[in-house]
Amino acid sequence: xxxxxxxxxxxxxxxxxxxxxxxxxxxxxxxxxxxxxxxxxxxxxxxxxxxxxxxxxxxxxxxxxxxxxxxxxxxxxxxxxxxxxxxxxxxxxxxxxxxxxxxxxxxxxxxxxxxxxxxxxxxxxxxxxxxxxxxxxxxxxxxxxxxxxxxxxxxxxxxxxxxxxxxxxxxxxxxxxxxxxxxxxxxxxxxxxxxxxxxxxxxxxxxxxxxxxxxxxxxxxxxxxx
Amino acid sequence: xxxxxxxxxxxxxxxxxxxxxxxxxxxxxxxxxxxxxxxxxxxxxxxxxx
Amino acid sequence: xxxxxxxxxxxxxxxxxxxxxxxxxxxxxxxxxxxxxxxxxxxxxxxxxxxxxxxxxxxxxxxxxxxxxxxxxxxxxxxxxxxxxxxxxxxxxxxxxxxxxxxxxxxxxxxxxxxxxxxxxxxxxxxxxxxxxxxxxxxxxxxxxxxxxxxxxxxxxxxxxxxxxxxxxxxxxxxxxxxxxxxxxxxxxxxxxxxxxxxxxxxxxxxxxxxxxxxxxxxxxxxx
Numbered sequence: 290x291x292x293x294x295x296x297x298x299x300x301x302x303x304x305x306x307x308x309x310x311x312x313x314x315x316x317x318x319x320x321x322x323x324x325x326x327x328x329x330x331x332x333x334x335x336x337x338x339x340x341x342x343x344x345x346x347x348x349x350x351x352x353x354x355x356x357x358x359x360x361x362x363x364x365x366x367x368x369x370x371x372x373x374x375x376x377x378x379x380x381x382x383x384x385x386x387x388x389x390x391x392x393x394x395x396x397x398x399x400x401x402x403x404x405x406x407x408x409x410x411x412x413x414x415x416x417x418x419x420x421x422x423x424x425x426x427x428x429x430x431x432x433x434x435x436x437x438x439x440x441x442x443x444x445x446x447x448x449x450x451x452x453x454x455x456x457x458x459x460x461x462x463x464x465x466x467x468x469x470x471x472x473x474x475x476x477x478x479x480x481x482x483x484x485x486x487x488x489x490x491x492x493x494x495x496x497x498x499x500x501x502x503x504x505x506x507x508x509x510x511x512x513x514x515x
Numbered sequence: 516x517x518x519x520x521x522x523x524x525x526x527x528x529x530x531x532x533x534x535x536x537x538x539x540x541x542x543x544x545x546x547x548x549x550x551x552x553x554x555x556x557x558x559x560x561x562x563x564x565x
Numbered sequence: 566x567x568x569x570x571x572x573x574x575x576x577x578x579x580x581x582x583x584x585x586x587x588x589x590x591x592x593x594x595x596x597x598x599x600x601x602x603x604x605x606x607x608x609x610x611x612x613x614x615x616x617x618x619x620x621x622x623x624x625x626x627x628x629x630x631x632x633x634x635x636x637x638x639x640x641x642x643x644x645x646x647x648x649x650x651x652x653x654x655x656x657x658x659x660x661x662x663x664x665x666x667x668x669x670x671x672x673x674x675x676x677x678x679x680x681x682x683x684x685x686x687x688x689x690x691x692x693x694x695x696x697x698x699x700x701x702x703x704x705x706x707x708x709x710x711x712x713x714x715x716x717x718x719x720x721x722x723x724x725x726x727x728x729x730x731x732x733x734x735x736x737x738x739x740x741x742x743x744x745x746x747x748x749x750x751x752x753x754x755x756x757x758x759x760x761x762x763x764x765x766x767x768x769x770x771x772x773x774x775x776x777x778x779x780x781x782x783x784x785x786x787x788x789x
Contacts, residue, residue: 335529413735424723424729426724434719442737445737445740452740
């Protein structure tokens with residue numbers, strides 16, 4: 290499993306690098322400045338992909354949590370946990386870049402719209418995932434408990450989104466993104482999404498490998514000394 | 516070119532946090548490496564004694 | 566099928582009897598919820614005529630945080646007396662244990678709500694006979710209990726059980742809290758059914774989803 294991962298890693302790293310350079314080029318040199326909001330709007334090209342990746346990460350955690358609970362192999366737990374960590378990282382980025390974009394454009398740091406609120410709740414749920422592992426009495430329990438959180442938490446996400454959406458549509462203080470996406474904007478966005486997805490995959494594989502190594506090492510240690 | 520500062524801030528934060536995470540993983544890797552070395556020494560010792 | 570139901574009732578009965586004897590859960594939650602009501606009223610400066618807007622929110626904050634205190638206790642008894650292991654040795658379906666404890670925690674929370682709500686209505690000068698409010702409360706407490714019972718069993722087995730429960734519980738019940746507050750406001754204002762119907766549907770959907778999910782997932786929490 291480790292060997293297969295590193296082979297994929299080699300091609301992936303190059304791809305990721307190329308994609309990220311392409312993304313930078315497109316965001317700063319290729320795409321025209323948006324008429325209404327000016328140059329600050331370019332934050333959008335990183336803010337949206339990062340948000341998408343955070344959802345992807347938690348979906349992966351959800352799937353591998355289910356896998357772990359049914360198969361009980363630590364490698365599934367390693368991926369679930371690595372993905373949750375990456376998810377928290379990317380959700381943090383959403384929550385920071387959102388206000389940085391919001392303040393100059395709409396004059397406010399924060400609004401309780403469906404997307405930002407869901408990201409905030411998502412952040413809280415997956416921090417809880419990591420805390421459960423930290424406060425568990427032993428690693429096997431930590432893996433099992435956090436898998437439960439990974440499953441229960443992910444199911445909550447659409448509920449939160451729909452509920453907050455319903456709430457906000459009754460209070461039209463939501464910010465409406467004016468204008469659609471022109472083709473150059475759409476292409477730029479897609480390249481950025483691809484670039485960040487590859488980045489996420491690289492980080493998660495790396496992290497999961499480290500965790501698997503850690504588990505194997507602990508087992509060897511106990512075999513050797515025990 | 517108003518609000519350039521905000522644009523810079525957003526991108527800086529992204530890279531700072533991503534690199535922070537990579538650093539965190541590096542530290543973990545070094546810790547693991549140290550433990551592997553210790554384990555190796557311990558194994559060598561028992562082989563030599565036994 | 567019938568046998569499982571009887572077992573659920575047994576677990577439930579045991580909890581109710583224990584609680585009737587000591588009354589420790591209901592009393593502590595009641596006092597705490599009351600304190601929350603009072604403190605939040607001061608915090609929002611109730612004299613300034615803000616009453617109507619914040620009233621639903623204050624009620625649900627009190628019930629939510631009271632709930633957190635209560636759910637912490639649901640499995641505390643089992644853990645302290647090592648009764649959980651005994652329970653596990655019985656050849657019962659894990660879901661049965663969940664539903665037994667669920668019935669207990671639902672009842673406790675409902676008892677607290679039944680006492681706190683009239684106090685709340687009096688403090689805010691609202692009419693006392695509000696059957697629609699009762700409906701909202703019952704439905705929401707089901708949702709709270711479904712999630713709270715599951716996470717109570719989980720948190721009790723960690724090293725920081727008092728803090729893990731709220732950290733796990735509160736983000737998950739965000740949808741049902743939003744819906745409960747939005748459903749309560751029309752009731753307090755005497756508005757028509759239509760205003761609260763969608764929110765009731767949200768609460769019911771949440772309840773069904775989490776009752777199912779928790780039942781499926783509970784065995785993984787208490788296995789040893």
